[in-house]
Amino acid sequence: MLKVLVTGGAGYIGSHVVKLLGERGYQVGIIDNLSSGSLKQVLYGKLWVLDLKEREKVLSVLKEFKPEVLLHFAGSIVVEESVKDPLKYYENNVGNTIELLCAMKEAKINNFIFSSSAAVYGIPEIIPVPETAELRPINPYGQTKAMIEKILEDLAQAGEINYISLRYFNVAGADREGKIGPNYRQVTHLILRALKAAKGELPFLEIYGTDYPTSDGTCIRDYIYVMDLAEAHLLAMEYLLDGGKSMALNCGYGRGFSVREVIEEVKRVTKRDFKVVEGRRRPGDPPILIADNTKIKEILNWRPTYDSLEYMIKTAWEWEIKN
Ligand SMILES: NC(=O)c1ccc[n+]([C@@H]2O[C@H](COP(=O)([O-])OP(=O)(O)OC[C@H]3O[C@@H](n4cnc5c(N)ncnc54)[C@H](O)[C@@H]3O)[C@@H](O)[C@H]2O)c1
Structure with missing residues (x-):
């Protein structure tokens, strides 16, 4: 092989x-x-x-x-x-x-x-x-x-x-069997930080910038x-x-979610509320990043199977509480 x-x-x-x-x-x-x-x-x-x-x-x-x-x-x-x-x-x-x-x-x-x-x-x-x-x-x-x-x-x-x-x-997200998952020592990704806040390991979640040129002022990611x-x-x-x-x-999947939308979804999936603080922009963050995925679908015949923010948060949450 x-x-x-x-x-x-x-x-x-x-x-x-x-x-x-x-x-x-x-x-x-x-x-x-x-x-x-x-x-x-x-x-x-x-x-x-x-x-x-x-x-x-x-x-x-x-x-x-x-x-x-x-x-x-x-x-x-x-x-x-x-x-x-x-x-x-x-x-x-x-x-x-x-x-x-x-x-x-x-x-x-x-x-x-x-x-x-x-x-x-x-x-x-x-x-x-x-x-x-x-x-x-x-x-x-x-x-x-x-x-x-x-x-x-x-x-x-x-x-x-x-x-x-x-x-x-x-x-x-994390492997759906729960065997492995995000294992960062330094947690910087939004979903993971929100999960830490939901778990009580962070006292609050900070939003880095609410004055971006997007519908709700926060960054949008795919x-x-x-x-x-x-x-x-x-x-x-x-x-x-x-x-x-x-x-x-x-x-990428070709669609985006704002920071506020992700936070709301994390609260809904985990059924936990947590404090959110509006902070200043971080250096180096572009306002919107969404993929045009036409090429990977054509060339590799790649098909997204789990295009669901809820699913990504759910698997990461299950991993987080297990560890
Ligand atoms: N996580 C994301 O959302 C994302 C987005 C875009 C690109 N990437 C890229 O994907 C790759 C993997 O990212 P990840 O999120 O799994 O990060 P990670 O930190 O979990 O994985 C990186 C791995 O590389 C090892 N490593 C680092 N430097 C090394 C070195 N000099 N020699 C040997 N091993 C070394 C680390 O121990 C670690 O296991 C990175 O190249 C990253 O830039 C990640």
């Missing part, structure tokens, strides 16, 4: 993809330094606890495991932190990805799926935003993703790699269920292995 190497497979999204790969019978190898991931999240495969900056060690894993394809999730992910500490982001997301790409070249592995982000678009002019929109990130995190996309484009042009950059919008996103990775992988062309694809 096909061998797949997953970097960041002990993290939130990577571990859900590993679970799906394992269930479908793929042979899975994982590289993770456990800086934000955890062992408990790894349900399948062989794990090498390694940092991507250790190129020689990564290279020996690649030579030993011999994967046909590599899925690259490892990275630093907090937008606000990237504004305060850009070098950390350029080092981990750009520098260490280059280390990985060099090791892949030496090990002659040339199929690559990259975890990109809607943050590459910055403040898009067209909503829903198509892949053809100009990349104008407004924070260092988004810059790091756009830089790697550019590097991949150049490598593909030179015939050195086949890649798909999956531009995730806001990923949410939330995608983590297992639908996992499915997109498997399709992207198979597409590349069938000789598909390298490209970037949006991963």
